[in-house]
Amino acid sequence: MPVTPGSLTRCEAGDQPFPPGQAKACTVREVLDRVGGKWSIGILVAASQGPVRFTELERRIEGISRRMLTLTLRNLERDGLLHRRVYPTVPPKVEYTATPIALELYESLVALTSWAERHHTAVADARGAYDQAHGTAD
Amino acid sequence: MPVTPGSLTRCEAGDQPFPPGQAKACTVREVLDRVGGKWSIGILVAASQGPVRFTELERRIEGISRRMLTLTLRNLERDGLLHRRVYPTVPPKVEYTATPIALELYESLVALTSWAERHHTAVADARGAYDQAHGTAD
DNA sequence: CCGTATCCCGAGCGATACTG
DNA sequence: CAGTATCGCTCGGGATACGG
Numbered sequence: 001m002p003v004t005p006g007s008l009t010r011c012e013a014g015d016q017p018f019p020p021g022q023a024k025a026c027t028v029r030e031v032l033d034r035v036g037g038k039w040s041i042g043i044l045v046a047a048s049q050g051p052v053r054f055t056e057l058e059r060r061i062e063g064i065s066r067r068m069l070t071l072t073l074r075n076l077e078r079d080g081l082l083h084r085r086v087y088p089t090v091p092p093k094v095e096y097t098a099t100p101i102a103l104e105l106y107e108s109l110v111a112l113t114s115w116a117e118r119h120h121t122a123v124a125d126a127r128g129a130y131d132q133a134h135g136t137a138d
Numbered sequence: 139m140p141v142t143p144g145s146l147t148r149c150e151a152g153d154q155p156f157p158p159g160q161a162k163a164c165t166v167r168e169v170l171d172r173v174g175g176k177w178s179i180g181i182l183v184a185a186s187q188g189p190v191r192f193t194e195l196e197r198r199i200e201g202i203s204r205r206m207l208t209l210t211l212r213n214l215e216r217d218g219l220l221h222r223r224v225y226p227t228v229p230p231k232v233e234y235t236a237t238p239i240a241l242e243l244y245e246s247l248v249a250l251t252s253w254a255e256r257h258h259t260a261v262a263d264a265r266g267a268y269d270q271a272h273g274t275a276d
Numbered sequence: 277c278c279g280t281a282t283c284c285c286g287a288g289c290g291a292t293a294c295t296g
Numbered sequence: 297c298a299g300t301a302t303c304g305c306t307c308g309g310g311a312t313a314c315g316g
Contacts, residue, residue: 018180019200025180027251030258036174038289042156042163054298062157065290070299080264091297092296101257108249113165115246119239120168126218176309192278203310208279229277230316 034079035105039064039072044098047082048106051095081105172217173243177202177210182236185220186244189233219243 018026035041042061046052052060058069073096076082081102087093098106156164173179180199184190190198196207211234214220219240225231236244 017201019198021198022180022183022200024247024251025183027254028179028247029176030254031250032170032174032179034261036170038167041166041170042160045160045163058298060157060159062160063155065292066299067291067301068289071289078265078268079261080268081261086298089297092299094298101253101260104257105253108253109162109166111246111249112169113162115239115243116165116168119242122239123172123217127216130216130218196278203312204279205281205311206309209309224278227277230279232278 031105034075034081037072037075039068040076041109043069043072043076043096044081044102044106047096047098048103051085051097054094054096057096076102169243172213172219175210175213177206178214179247181207181210181214181234182219182240182244185234185236186241189223189235192232192234195234214240 018029035044039061042064043057046057046060054069054073057073058064058066061069064072073082073084077084077096081099083097083099085095085097087095156167173182177199180202181195184195184198192207192211195211196202196204199207202210211220211222215222215234219237221235221237223233223235225233
């Protein structure tokens with residue numbers, strides 16, 4: 001059985017104007033609005049292996065700025081995807097841990113990685129063909 | 139068995155600097171960069187039910203502008219997710235159809251919708267708690 | 277009917293410097 | 297160590313008007 005249209009009912013949490021029949025699209029957007037940021041997934045992956053400290057993330061993510069690391073961590077924490085534990089020591093120590101629902105999300109993302117791995121060459125080919133047919137570099 | 143770190147090998151198609159151990163993050167980003175746009179999913183959903191015409195999409199998506207509809211259609215076509223068929227009639231008629239790999243992607247997205255449906259209340263609660271604890275509206 | 281062309285704005289992100 | 301503050305830019309996206 002393919003995807004059943006209408007199996008997803010409502011779209012109440014969003015402020016986006018999705019008409020009926022587009023409930024699924026809306027639901028997906030919900031997720032994308034939360035982990036669609038440039039660094040969210042990377043942080044989630046790192047934190048899914050166990051508690052991670054701020055500076056460790058800064059090293060592991062490579063390319064991220066202090067600012068974006070902080071911002072993304074805050075957003076993930078706000079959405080209940082990360083738990084932030086502060087040790088009142090000196091120097092300070094903060095650990096970030098993926099919450100259970102983040103781990104579930106992580107699992108769900110596997111479907112996407114699988115798709116990407118199966119078709120990324122096809123996508124690349126399609127791009128090449130398209131750019132060939134139209135104006136590649138003019 | 140939970141997600142096995144390292145089961146996804148390389149990240150060759152991207153131009154983003156993902157260090158080793160972040161291959162999964164990179165792969166997911168690949169997908170997000172393609173369907174992460176504001177309207178991509180909606181169009182994909184509509185086109186997955188069968189061929190759709192331009193104006194029909196314009197009505198079904200509700201809120202989308204002509205410009206963004208065209209742009210998003212072009213991107214999806216370029217990535218091989220949509221097939222564009224032009225009937226040389228007058229007035230012109232154009233049909234967009236989801237390709238097989240788009241349908242597979244659509245299936246993969248079900249995992250995300252499932253996650254969203256299971257936890258969107260938890261996320262909302264987390265947000266509320268966070269905003270409560272910090273400065274909601276001050 | 278199916279687009280393109282232009283203008284404009286705000287969010288997202290990067291760089292840099294400062295702090296408890 | 298783990299942040300905050302400020303600036304500035306790029307780019308996605310909205311509004312509007314025009315064209316084949």
